[in-house]
Amino acid sequence: MTTPAVDTSGGAPSSGSTPLEEPANLTWWQRYGDTTIIWTGRLTLLLALVVLWELLSGPVLDPLFVSRPSDVAERLVGWVGDGTLWTHTWITVREIFGGYLLGAVTGMVAGFAVASQRNLARIIDPFMMALYSVPKVALAPLFIVWFGIGLQMKILLAAVMVFFLVFLNTVAGVRQVDRGIVDAARLMGASRRELLIKVTLPASFTGVITGLRVAIPYALIGAVIGELVASNRGLGYLISNSAATFDTAGVFAALVVLSVIAAVVNMLVDMLGRRTDRWKPLEREPS
Amino acid sequence: MQSSILEATDVEKSFVKGDKRIVALRGFNLAVAEGSFVTVVGRSGCGKSTMLNMMAGLTKPTAGQITLRGEPVQGPRAEVGYLTQDDTLLPWREVRRNVEMPMELQGVGKRRRRETAQELIELVGLQGFEKHYPRELSGGMRRRASLARLLAGDPQTLLLDEPFGALDAQLRTDLQVELLRLWRGSGRTVVFVTHDLEEALLLGDRVVVLGPVGRLLLDEPVEIARPRDPDDVRVDERFVHLHKKLGAALKEGAL
Incomplete structure (x- = not known):
């Protein structure tokens, strides 16, 4: 390079124009205090x-209707002992994961495919909303006719519920992608494929994650409803069977297991979602 | 006079809004010589950005044509770099990976990418912020990151839309100097849009003043010797003369 044309100071622009970064020197309490308080509060409330x-x-209260925690715990221990719990939980878990995976993947693929064609998206939109508004429980009888009362029926019922949520959120996410950013990538010479992978996918990530997150409980709902409607296995079956024999402890025990499954799945998706949170600045005010 | 690299011939650009047609540019002609530094001045709404959008290939003229090296511009090209007025850094990429983006698309190897990105980040004074996300930066810092990203693509033609508008005076001067340094003797062509007359005269070989719908109000060579010191040039006779002329042309165009 030639000598600087007008520069009088020489070198790169002064770095004094950037904010100063220094170690925050937070104490253990400043760093983890909030988390500790929150978790202590949660456990106390539960207890x-x-x-x-x-x-x-x-x-x-009449224990016949509300049971009691000690009975529920006893029932859980008993179920763990004779293998009942594991057999039924495993079936429900498979239904939930199968349904969730199937619904989420088809929802995302269909969402991206439809959203990338502006007119197609507009044509399909009202139909999707109509189908979305149909209570999926109403599909259960039809699914029994089509697929029987086995695992398949529950997986598909859960998948249908998940599909719409993921699909609609994916379409919304793709629509929200900033036109300026897409243009910027085009200016840098991005091909259609690169645009999809490097821009559209990450830019719509927030929308997709939202869809994936809100859909989790619905995978559970779909699977359990399927089991309640017709089945001889799974946690839903345990609930209806226990209720039929007035075994409220059994009902609550099954519900506890369902909640634990829901919490675990929620945590998994939260970890995925944390990536998107990193785009936003983390502001910590040392108190 | 060298051959022109960018040429707009009878360009018209209009947008349909409702049942109205909004004309942004009409009968626009401009030829930009290869290797030259052309500054374009005009009041807001005179079609400067529309002109750059078409030159960059983001939009097509409604009538007339724009050619790059004699060929009609059909779409965006990597050899033309365009710094838009809006902030278009990818929010999910850190500064460094934003700067690496054009090289990534050109298939440059990871190590080269990293090195070049680091150099450019230092050039714009953002060292220490490589790992920050755009949202964690101030507006001026984002602007500098955008500039680094633009340069990372090593475009032969640079279209800059008020690149230094949001920066403080000192940084603005620094970056003007850097831009001139990068341009001089590199054979690159620069089209630089600004609303600052002083900046236009300080940087340009030639200054073009646009009026409503892109009417050419003035097209003057800036015959001030380089290097131009920002302090000295302000009292240069030709500078003062041109500054007056430009101001008058802008005023006249507003009528």
């Missing part, structure tokens, strides 16, 4: 509710 339930069951 309080369980104790309250245990105490009220009997003197105030």
Whole structure:
């Protein structure tokens, strides 16, 4: 390069124009205090509710209807011992994951395919909304006719529920992609494929993640509803079977297992979603 | 006079909005010589950005044509770099990976990419912020990151839409100097849109003043010797003369 044309100071622009970065020197409490408080609060609340339930069951509430935590725990232990719990949970888990995976993948693929064609998206939109608004429970009888009462029927029922949520959120996510960013990538010489992979996919990620997140409970709902409607296995079956024999402890035990499954799946998706959060600045005010 | 690299001939650009047709440019002609530094001045809404959009290949003229090296511009090309007014950094990429993006698309190897990106980041004074996401930067810093990204693609023709508008005076001067340094003797062509008359005269070989719908109000060579010191040039006779002329032309165009 030739000598600088007008420069009088020489070298690169002064770095004094960037904010100063320095170690924050946070104490353990400043760093983890909030998290500790929140988790302590959560555990205390849970414990309080369980104790309250245990105490009220009997003197105030009829244990025949509400059971009691100790009975539920006993039932869980019993089920774990004789293998009941594992057999039924495994079936429900397979239905949930199968349905979720099937629904999420088809939802995303269809979402991207439809959203990339502007007119197609507009044509299909009202139909999708109409189908989306149909209560999926109403499909259960039809699915029994089509697929029987086995695993398949539950997986498909869960998948249908998941599909619409993921599909609609993916389409919305793709639509929200900033036109300026797409143009910028085109200016840099991106091909159609590169645009999709390097721009459209990550830019719509927030929308897709939202869809994936809100769809999780619906995979559970789909699977359990399928089991409640017709089946002889799974946690849904355990619930309906226990209820039919007035075994409320069994109902609650199955519900506890369902909640645990839901919490675990939620955590998995949260970890995925944390990537998107990193785009936003993390502001920490040391107190 | 060298051969022109970019040429707009009888260009018209209009947009249909409702049942109205909005004309942004009409009867626009401009030839940009290869290797020259052309500054374009005009009030907001005179079609400067529309002109650049078409030169970059983002939009097509409604009538007339724009050619690059004699060939009609059909779409965006990597050899033409365009720094738009809007911030278009990818929010999910850190500064460094944003700067690497054009090289990634050109298939440059990872190590080369990293080295070049680092050099450019230092050039625009963003060292230490390689790992920051655009949202964590100030507006001026994002602007500098965009400039680094533009240069990473090593375009032969640079279209710059008010690149230094949002920067503070000192940084603005620094980057003007860097831009001139990168341009001089490199054979690159620059079309630089600004609303700052001083900047236009300080940087350009030639200054073009646009009026409503892209009417050419003035097209003057800037015959001030380089290097131009920002402090000295302001009292240069030709500078003062041109500054007055430009100001008058802008005023006249507004009528």
